[in-house]
Amino acid sequence: MVELILFVILSAVVIGGALSMVLGRNPVYAAMGMLATLFGLAVIYVIQLAHFVAVVQVIVYAGAVMTLFLFVIMFIGVDKAQSMEEGLAWQRPAVLVVVAAIVAAVGGLVLSGRWEWITGDRITSGGQLAQIPEAPNGTIEAIGESLINRWLLPFEATAALLIIASVAAIVLAFYRPRRVSPATEDSE
């Protein structure tokens, strides 16, 4: 019962945070919304007894990633008016299509009664939801087992991909076009 109440509250926090992130005009407030989402998720993990995941979520996402976001936002300067021009002309329709597809997929699944695809719950033969097993004490071992032993290759591949992506981001960020001509500079 307590878990359900907590879950509802936290879900509200998560959804509210996500909405405020998407809808917030001010990038700092958007970042704060995302932080709330991350926190809500972390607490949900705690309720699920996945302490390690929760803590890592906070350390990595809230502690490092979001801080970097904020750093970038502050450096770029938040006082400037946000550019409302859309870079891609077909952005809106594309988004609509994607949203429609997701909604359709979820609706189809719900209508067809395949709940377990969404919730991931195992359904016993009796049609009852399987009992969630007690998380093993010290989920660190379990995660370590799967990451470092079982899924080592995908894990390392992901890490390499992330590094490549970040290097690329840095290169792109610091790319500056050459000055056109001194004449334009003088006219400024």
Next chain:
Amino acid sequence: MVDERTERGTTELWVSGTEEPDWLVAGTDEGAQLMQKEETVERTIEQRGTRVIDDFVIDDSIDSDERMVVNMGPQHPSTHGVLRLHLELEGEIVRKVKPIIGYLHTGMEKTAEELTFLQGPTNVTRMDYLAPLHNELVFSLAVEKLLGIEMPPRAQAIRILMTELNRISSHLVAAATNGLDIGAISMMFYGVREREMILAFLEKVTGLRMNHNFIRPGGVAADLPDGWQDDIAGILDRMPEALVEYDQMLRYNHIWRGRTVDVAILTEQEALAYGITGPTLRATGCEWDLRKSEPYSGIEQYEFDIVTASNGDAYDRYRVRMDEIAQSLRIIEQVANTMPLGDYKADDAKVVPPPRKRIDESMEALIHHFKIYTEGFKVPEGETYVAIESPRGELGCYLVSDGGSKPLRMHIRAPSFANLQALPIMMVDSMLADTIAAIASIDPVMGDVDR
């Protein structure tokens, strides 16, 4: 974009970057003063010939929109009083600096025209309040030059003794504030602690801790008090230990070196072009000390060395000051050992008030006494410029007399005033934190700047 920039120029934040009331913008619009001409990258690098911290971001394709204008001061903890710096920042990097001064303008040169030559020292002593005795000395020397009177040797020796002590106390404050600005808070207390010892001696001699009104045209106001040798011996005893302590606190410390070495570099050519004198000039390697090149008040009798350094960075300026303390101690020791006996005021009844006993004895003395204290003494017509080496550089006094008892014009050439011009060139493209080190390293005294 141009409009936006000029508009921004006028409405910059005032104090500690906080809100500005509307009436204030109308009050004084110093912000309207435009910055100096923009410096191009090439010129900066060529001019400074130094390491540029981020060779990457300097790129004039960055429009000035990305710059943040920050007003440092006038009320800011590290501007040594009421200096105001107009900084253009790119992140943490200072792109342009303009010092704005005048927040302590006291109109002393005007007041000097209202005061007699006898009262004059009370005025000039308040200019450079860290080296009041130097101010009194240069004024007195100028007046004496116009009067054409010679000082007895004891007066000269007392003057040298007092000014060199004052130099030490001034350099101690420079070291203390320099330490405080870079975050070494204990240095502030240690520096002032030793200064307190010197001030105690000055107070014993002159009765005041600062703004002494002790060196006057015609000599010094009073003789050294009984037992002064012991106090000097105490100072000479303690100071070398203290200097070792300071060195251990700062000079060898690698954080300190990191904060000052290669920071705020000034080359010799720049220093000379900008009329910069004193330790700031000597730190660039220029061997120029008025105590040697134009000796005053008999300082040529004493042995000492000109302290120089070669890099012209903040560390060198600090080091030159610290080493000058040691040299001043040498002079003080010699003065104390060879202090001549005799009169300590010139033998000129028209200029120097008579001894108190003579007032009772002689009618002539009484008349002189009255005349000197009411209308003052007359100084022959003429103009002269006298310069001495104050702790901050060449302290000059340009004095014009029209033959009356008040100066027609008294101008003090303030070393800090000229030295402050070094700030923009030494700060460009340094970090924000380095501006603090730069200000502290040239040790400006705003009273001296604004007068």
Next chain:
Amino acid sequence: MGPVEAFLAGMRVTFGHFVRAFFGGKGEVTIRYPDEMRVKPQRFHGRHVLNRYPDGMEKCIGCELCAGACPAHCIYVRGKDNPADDPVSPGERYGFVYEINLLRCIFCALCVEACPTEAITMTQLFEMSTTNREDGIYTRTELLVNPDGTPNHMFTEDPYADLGELVKADGWMRAAAPGGRAAYEGETAWTPSAGIGARPPELGQSEPVVDEDGDD
């Protein structure tokens, strides 16, 4: 010096001070004002007093020399002829109004040097803080010492004021008395005051040099 060595050297300095201050309190140089007073030098420029002769007569003759010498123009004096039956001062006139605006005073002691009768001298009182500008203006009532020589104070109930400092009141006057003449050093050249009496001069230069020409 290596980085670690230099770092330790600096740490040793502060720790040394800590040990000296913490164990035994020898390192501390603080003067615990107001619980204890600093030893002020004799020539200290403090608040002014108007002196009296030992017989209670006022020394001030209202000549306004102090007002003329003052660079801050903070002294206001008006002389008045002494009443014949009850003279206030030995001279012809006395200081009828005597005011010092201490908020303008810069304590340069030119008034002390200017005064021909040693009427105005400086005590070692420095506790003069006021809560309004008017209290910073000391009138004759407060400046003039009592007939027994004790000084008045504007705030007699001020617990911090050290009123026993009169004994050194004429320090600067005596220091400036020889007027630069070595021959006059070590000579008492002033009249005694009420409460203080005749004060000896400073020793001066240990070997006084006789001034050849003698006059000035």
Next chain:
Amino acid sequence: MSEMASDQESEGEVHPLVVESRPLPKATVLASLIEPFDDAAWELSFGQDVVVLPRAQLRDFAAAAKAAGFEMCVDVTAVDHHRARRERFELVVNLVSQRHGMRLRIRLIIPADDPTVPSLVSIYPGTNFFEREVFDMFGISFDDHPDMTRILMPDDWQGHPLRKDFGVGSVPVQFKESHQVT
């Protein structure tokens, strides 16, 4: 322009400040420096070398002085001889040569009706603040100065304080019993 004329007229009034005068030793730096400038007059004021120049030649002279080894300009100031002289202002420039170990003072007579002087900033950048101060205090403006604004007084200040016709601006000192009659 009227500068030359005014200089000649006022010449007789400049010299009262000269206390002694001795022939210039030809061999000195000073002699070779002054030689090309016909209107420059050399004086000795209390043992200090002073050159009195017409103001049009200031910049040329300063450039020549810098070439001759006067590396530093330590001071620029002005004097107001209000009512005492017809040409009211006087600009004083102090040069220092470390190479020769000497000082040189340049004095310029500036009339009150046209208080402008060529700026020395292009030759001695260090005169920047000093010239601004002179402008602020005396209202003598410097041609070609990069930033001829007030430096010590607020920007909106009226008048130039160190002129003799600018009052000191003192207020009466407060006293309590000064109204008492004797």
Next chain:
Amino acid sequence: MDGWDFLLIVIRVVVIFVMLMITTLLLVWFERKVVADMQDRIGPSRAGPWGILQTLADGMKLFFKEQITPRKVEFGLYIAAPILATVPAFLIFMAVPFGRPFTLTLGGEPREILLQGADLNIGLLFILSMSSIAVYAVVLAGWSSGSKYPLLGGVRATAQAISYEAALGLSVIPVVMYTGSVQLSEIVEFQRANLQFLGNVIPFIPNWNLFLLAPSFVIFFIAAVAETNRAPFDLVEAEQELVGGFHTEYSGLRFALFFLAEYINMFTMSAIAVTLFMGGWSGPTWDGVLPALVSGVLPTFWFFAKVVVLLFVYVWLRATLPRLRYDQLMEFGWKRLIPGALAWLMIIGVVLAWRQFGNPWS
């Protein structure tokens, strides 16, 4: 879980809260006194005996002071920032054991009472996560003030926190590897034995991680000083450059909260260092020799004594060292501390693997 357990939790939380408040009161006074002694002064001496109530006076004054809200602030975040600073500071200490557990019979059954907020099995990670949250307060305060100096302080704080967070985390991993646990109570328990070195048990010397993992301790302590924004890493509020840094625009109670958080952080960081490297509350208790109450309290005493030593070092550093510059700070963090921590981590890994799996050549 019955009522007694619940009550015990509440009591523990309250006790820790009160303890932290009192500690802060004393800590500020302690710092000012120690710095004063180092500078040949007396320090606060007029508020209470030896000035011990100085912080109380500060707090009361700030409590009754006007709270100015400047016009340009982003109000919500401006208000939230001080709270965000204080809450993690309190939360961190919840995981730190500060005394030996003892047994008490309550409600008819013996209960073990931990002197610890909560004995989390991921205690160490919890601490790291909470300390990574603490930076938000500084960043948000700097940004929401709508003023330039605080903004610069906020930007500096972000960069500093990210850099030194990494060093902090890396310096802790050897401890985890060596002791084999991230639970703080177990780490303390591990250090209660005598020192084991090269297979020999050395008597009289406790098995503190400080001895065998000294590089980790040094890195941890440096990173901790940087995390708490204390000198010489106090660029965030560098008074000489940034006036007050992020808290320039804060006044009254809101400023007091920042003040409080800074000192609590300082205390908790020292407490964690003690727990991880200096044996926590372990120490001689002379059970049986001394009365039970005394030997029960002694571990807490040892804990605080060790913390005070570290706090002294904090203050000592502040009194001695000049402040680093921003780029030097980054350089030191990324080019010295983190590579150093990584190298040390590898060494420890090899050593431990050797110990566990034996000589690879055999």
Next chain:
Amino acid sequence: MARLTTPPNLLTMTLGGAVRWAQTRSMWPATFGLACCAIEMMSTGAAHNDIARFGMEVFRASPRQADLMIVAGRVSQKMAPVLRQVYDQMADPKWVISMGACASSGGMFNNYALVQGVDHVVPVDVYIPGCPPGPQSLIHGILTLQDQIVDGALAR
């Protein structure tokens, strides 16, 4: 007159009294140094006079956190608006000490450039004569101010 030399009785203290006690024991000055007096203010903070004894070594650079503005030095016409703004930025309760002759009345510089007394710009609670007042004079001024606060004359 209740004096600081007699310690207050903590048991019988009222809330107002306690607040005033706290305010006097923890009066954080703003770093508002202008001229000569600023150097003496610095000396007051230094080892020989140690203003920390009164809990005042916490010189706040940000006026928001300061309780006491020590106007240490001459206030020029150009500085006066800045002074006023700093005062306005300070949070109540706030006090002003006018230190030295120049701040109190213009001192010997009775001329165009200076504000003849800082009380033209901000309300002043305590004036300290002297040029500059020595550290102990400043401490006396601070004690006078504290007495006034404890007495309730200046309590805000």
